[in-house]
Amino acid sequence: MASSQVVKVLVVDDESWIRGLYKRLLSPFGFEITEAEDGAAAVNHFLNGNEYDLILMDKQMPKMNGVEATRALKSMGATGKIVAITADESSMxxxxxxxxxxxxxxxxxxxxxxxxxxxxxxxx
Structure with a gap:
């Protein structure tokens, strides 16, 4: 990653406190952090022309779960790294x-x- 480029991170979780926690943990790095409350919102960010270097994706969310959102983002050509972060170990x-x-x-x-x-x- 070029040092002059700002890393863009999308935090996708239906729990606002979890989004806030990740945002606080990532903010010291100077990243541009965007939040989405569910998978559908994450897909909409991409459809609106936004690209992200890193996407932190929860599983259980309303409207569109994390697995569906991951599949949709990848099928639309999203190139950022998607990290699934969930309490559901069986969904790996x-x-x-x-x-x-x-x-x-x-x-x-x-x-x-x-x-x-x-x-x-x-x-x-």
């Missing part, structure tokens, strides 16, 4: 089949987010 195969780049179980904190950023070379 479904997420990976849908095109997720990484699967993690909740809860995650600063250390786990740091590992994600390192894995996908998103730190300058």
């Amino acid at each position: 195969e479904a997420f990976m089949d849908a095109g997720a780049d990484k699967f993690m179980t909740k809860p995650i904190g600063r250390s786990e987010l740091g590992d994600i950023l390192k894995t996908f070379n998103l730190l300058n």
Whole structure:
């Protein structure tokens, strides 16, 4: 990742406090962070011309769940890395089949987010 480029992150979770937590944990890195309350909103961000370097995706959400949203985003050509973060350990195969780049179980904190950023070379 070029050091002059701002990393764009989309945080997708129906729980506002979880979106806020991820936003607080990621804000020290100077990323541009966008929130979506469900999979349909995430897809709409992409349809509106937004691209993201990293998408943190929950599973259980209204309107469109995370597996459906991941599949839709990948089929529309989204190139950002999608990390499924859910309490449902049994959904790993479904997420990976849908095109997720990484699967993690909740809860995650600063250390786990740091590992994600390192894995996908998103730190300058």
